[in-house]
Amino acid sequence: MNAFRCQKLSKSFDGVHAIDGVTLEFPASGITAIIGPNGAGKTTLLNVLTGFLRPKAGRCFLGERETTHLPPHRIARLGVARTFQDLRLIGQVSVLDNVLVARPHQRGERLLPALLRFGVADEEACNRDEAMRWLRFVGLEKKAEDLAGEMSYGQQKLLTLAVCLATEARVLLLDEPVAGVHPEMVSRILCLLRELKKQGKAIVFIEHDMAAVRQVAESVIVMDEGKVIAQGQPAEVLERPEIMEAYVG
């Protein structure tokens, strides 16, 4: 059973092929890393998989459900969550509110129930408990009332993970989850990814930190110039001299 698969996926910008005939299958649980040089098409692939970009050709499937032309919020509701390379959070609201936004199926998100308050109090309490559960999971429960924009970079990375998890997604697409954070925070994030794998989540992450890839990834996909040029187990793929030389350094 696959979490996500795409067939002959292509996307170009002004004639430049950002991804070019990519066919991939991601397992239903486990950790897959996507590596490659800047401009290889890794983030574009994530953007197409999550509905932010329409592919020029090809199809995407989540399980048996085709998602090729679905808008981002529909794909999110099917159980796919992602983070962005440039840490996108609602900086001016609290950490807890950031997580609460991601909770699905809230009656109080509609204007009339929000105004009239019919049957929303219990649901809101339940959602708060669930949001706090994920904040505890990433170790940010004491920061719940702080402004998201005032936390450290590493803490914001943890928060983006909690936000993903609050959506009840079973597939997590993470764009450079450990880039730019303190080594201690890297260990903490990798530990959380392992824990999530144990919980049966499918995790796909883009990363330039090869040590992190080696530590947690069960399979590696190498991209260059919009194409998949290698894939397999890290021990095998990352030892290939041509990969090491061209993409890892």
Add this chain to the structure above:
Amino acid sequence: MQFVVNGLVTGAAYALVALSFSVVFRVGRFFNFTHAAVFTWAGYFGYLCWTILGLSLWAGALLSVCLSAVLGVLLELSVYMPLHRRRASGVVLLLVSLGLYTIMQNTISMLFGDEIKRLSGNTVAEGLSVWGARATRIQLAIVIICVVVFVAFGILLRLSPFGTRLRAVADDPDLAAIQGVQVHRFRLAASALGSGLAAVVSLLMGLDVGITPTVGLNALMMGVVAVIAGGVDSTPGIFLGGILLGLAQHLGVWKIGTQWQDAIAFAVLILFLVLRPQGFFGKPLRKAAV
């Protein structure tokens, strides 16, 4: 004291216009001139309901507010949503809204004429004594409704899932979408809410001083000054911005004459843009520490 009371009444009206504009602006992320047209149409809906159809005050007001909310939603559905979907720039959206505003305002001129229409009939309202000054019932209603609306809106925005998601869509629509929020639904809700609020203040101002086809643009300009003075993302700031703008205009004319009222407003705008562009309570985003 009369200048202070007049300033508070005008300021409360500006604050309400500013709040209605900020709802539409924050979610749409462009300067929407059609908000001024919806404001104007709301006044003329009131004129139709009360003067032509002869509806009661409350029935006419409710129908006018509903019609204005529907007008705002229809504009969003038919014009802005397709443009947002094509990722049109803010300049394109602004120009489209300016064109639409002109069409909608000209339509009012053709249908109703350019002369002032009184929504309260031809009777002169009796003044009540407030702190030694005089104010009409409508003017007191403007102040009371302003306070009630701001408190209710603050609660809605801060303490409900609707408000949290509305702020999320305003902050980063792409991020909201990836969290499963139906961004287009919140754009529609913001249009309905903003247009409904604009209708409330349009009707109140219409009952106080009457309406003309250009009333919406004048109100919008003052609302924008209040938003900039208060901070676009701060509900208390917008309230304060509106009140201070009203007071500045009325206390200013005490010394320098009524012809300078608009100049005072735009002097306030320029002062804030130069000295404190984030407004009273708007917070500049701090860069996160690594």
